[in-house]
Each structure stands twice: as C-alpha cells, then as structure tokens.
Amino acid sequence: MNKYKSTNVSGSGGIIGSTGFIIGLLSFISFRTFYLETNLFLPEILAALCTIILLSGIGLIDDLLGWRKGGLSKRSRLILIFISAIPLMAINAGKSIMSVPLIGPIDFGIFYPLVLIPIGIVGASTTFNFLAGFNGLEAGQGILLLFSLGIVSLFTGSYWLMAFSLCMIASLIAFLLYNFYPAKIFPGDSLTYSVGGLIAVISILGNFEKIALFFFIPYILETCLKLRGRLEKHSFGKPTPDNCLELNYDKIYSLNHLSIFLLSKNNIKVTEKKVVFSIW
Structure with missing residues (x-):
C-alpha cells in the first residue's frame, strides 16, 4: 500500500x-x-x-x-x-x-x-x-x-x-x-x-x-469525508515510480488525501512519511 x-x-x-x-x-x-x-x-x-x-x-x-x-x-x-x-x-x-453547551x-x-x-x-x-x-x-x-x-x-x-x-x-x-x-x-x-x-x-x-x-475532531472530519465517498473510497495515495505519492481521486475523500494535496500544492515532495507526520 x-x-x-x-x-x-x-x-x-x-x-x-x-x-x-x-x-x-x-x-x-x-x-x-x-x-x-x-x-x-x-x-x-x-x-x-x-x-x-x-x-x-x-x-x-x-x-x-x-x-x-x-x-x-x-x-x-x-x-x-x-x-x-x-x-x-x-x-x-x-x-x-x-453538561450540555447552552443548556447546562x-x-x-x-x-x-x-x-x-x-x-x-x-x-x-x-x-x-x-x-x-x-x-x-x-x-x-x-x-x-x-x-x-x-x-x-x-x-x-x-x-x-x-x-x-x-x-x-x-x-x-x-x-x-x-x-x-x-x-x-x-x-x-x-x-x-x-x-x-x-x-x-x-x-x-x-x-x-x-x-x-x-481530541476526536480529526476523526469526525475523516468520517464526513468518508461519507462524501459513500464509504467506498480508499484512503491510500497513488504511488509513483520514485515512491512518492499523488492523489488517487479527483476529489478529497480522506485527511490523507488532504495532506497529499496540501504538500503537493506547496511544492513539497510527497512521501508516505511526510503524510504521516503532517497528520500527527
């Protein structure tokens, strides 16, 4: 993967x-x-x-x-x-x-x-x-x-x-x-x-x-992105021959995809390590 x-x-x-x-x-x-x-x-x-x-x-x-x-x-x-x-x-x-916000x-x-x-x-x-x-x-x-x-x-x-x-x-x-x-x-x-x-x-x-x-806000966002893809889209990137990563889809269906998109937009060589560190 x-x-x-x-x-x-x-x-x-x-x-x-x-x-x-x-x-x-x-x-x-x-x-x-x-x-x-x-x-x-x-x-x-x-x-x-x-x-x-x-x-x-x-x-x-x-x-x-x-x-x-x-x-x-x-x-x-x-x-x-x-x-x-x-x-x-x-x-x-x-x-x-x-305690519920706005209610007590x-x-x-x-x-x-x-x-x-x-x-x-x-x-x-x-x-x-x-x-x-x-x-x-x-x-x-x-x-x-x-x-x-x-x-x-x-x-x-x-x-x-x-x-x-x-x-x-x-x-x-x-x-x-x-x-x-x-x-x-x-x-x-x-x-x-x-x-x-x-x-x-x-x-x-x-x-x-x-x-x-x-603390679970990233996972709530991830769930929303997964629902956008009807829970059918994978979170992986598309590997290139030099072991870098590109987006697997035209749209964002995971925070992993968002990380790949932002790193590539800033002209940063996208690797699996960098994606993991950016999410951490």
Whole structure:
C-alpha cells in the first residue's frame, strides 16, 4: 500500500499490541490487589478489560475474513461492536449527568448506559479505524491521543485511568518500531478497534467525554469525508515510480488525501512519511 513495488507484509499484527495491553493491565490489577491491597475501581477495570478483549477479537475476525470474503459486513460489525459495550453497560459505567453547551447539566438516567455508552464505543472504535492506511499512522495517533487522555486523567485525579493509557502507550511504542515506514507488520482492525474503544472507555469512566470529543475532531472530519465517498473510497495515495505519492481521486475523500494535496500544492515532495507526520 502506498508503494510502487508491493512487498509481502504480515497483517493483523495489532493483536500483538492488544495482547501487550491486556498483559499490562492484568499486571496492574495484580499489583493493586497483592501489593497495595486495594480493590477500588476493580469492577470498572474488569469491565473495561472485557470490552477491549471483545473489540480485539472482533477486529481479528474482521481481519481474517477480510483476506477471503472482504471482512465482516457493516451491519455485523456494528452489532458485534455494540455487544462489546455490554460489560460497561452492565456496571452502569460513568456518570449519567452531563453538561450540555447552552443548556447546562442534564441527567440522562438509564439512557446513558443503555444508549450513550454503546454509541460512544461504536463511534470511537469505528471512526478511529477510518483514519488509517499509512505506515505508523494508527499507532502514532493512538500514542498521541492516549498520552493526552493520560494527562487529563492525571490532572483530574483518575490515576487508575492513567494506567490504562500508559499500558496501551507502551504496547503501541513497541508495535510502532515494526509498523513505521517501511512497515514490517500492519495493525489491522484488531488494533484500531481496541485503541479507539479504549479512548472511549477512558473517557466514559473518567467522565471527560467532551474532552475526548475535542481530541476526536480529526476523526469526525475523516468520517464526513468518508461519507462524501459513500464509504467506498480508499484512503491510500497513488504511488509513483520514485515512491512518492499523488492523489488517487479527483476529489478529497480522506485527511490523507488532504495532506497529499496540501504538500503537493506547496511544492513539497510527497512521501508516505511526510503524510504521516503532517497528520500527527
């Protein structure tokens, strides 16, 4: 992808990154249980862990089917991701009172766990998967977003949520060593679903959904551009013999395309690395 001469690259490597996060979080639980001797927030931590495991599994299934049948259908994908939110719904995660601009605080009551939580999980995991297709892009974006949420968790006193961010950041950094240009392994949906879902999980449990929504503005824009292409246009560029990139379409259907367009308009040699750095 995005290279003039194609080479064989391992796919679905994101399951390794997700597994690293799961091991890290289980180690964190063990440390709190046996050393600190506290079970504070344990239901929330275990519910979050279940959600990420489910998302990773769904992503892996989507990847495996993608090699043969084009992946899961859009309907099946949404239903399965909705199911992954059930652990958080079951414990009534987060707070149902939210401050809405121009209106003020609103208590959503039972509507929050039954509707808003699954919408958040489905929305974050699927839209995070949209802005992808370039070596290191997804892992790098995940590191930046989770680092920002980790800082927010620190300043709001949610230290246990900061551990969520740190576990995934450590796993993503290790993964990025092999995923950065030229990639030796691709993340696949098993990573993008779990990272996007984790961002939603942290935001819900930490009650800073509005901050996460602000961080997700690029993904909201990406979704709008994808809808412009009826979710049928690819995010890749058109590689040239000298391994530079050109626009694949006459119109912009992704932030990746926008980056290629702006770089070329400024007479900058467009490479995959430069596109990734410009989006970061």
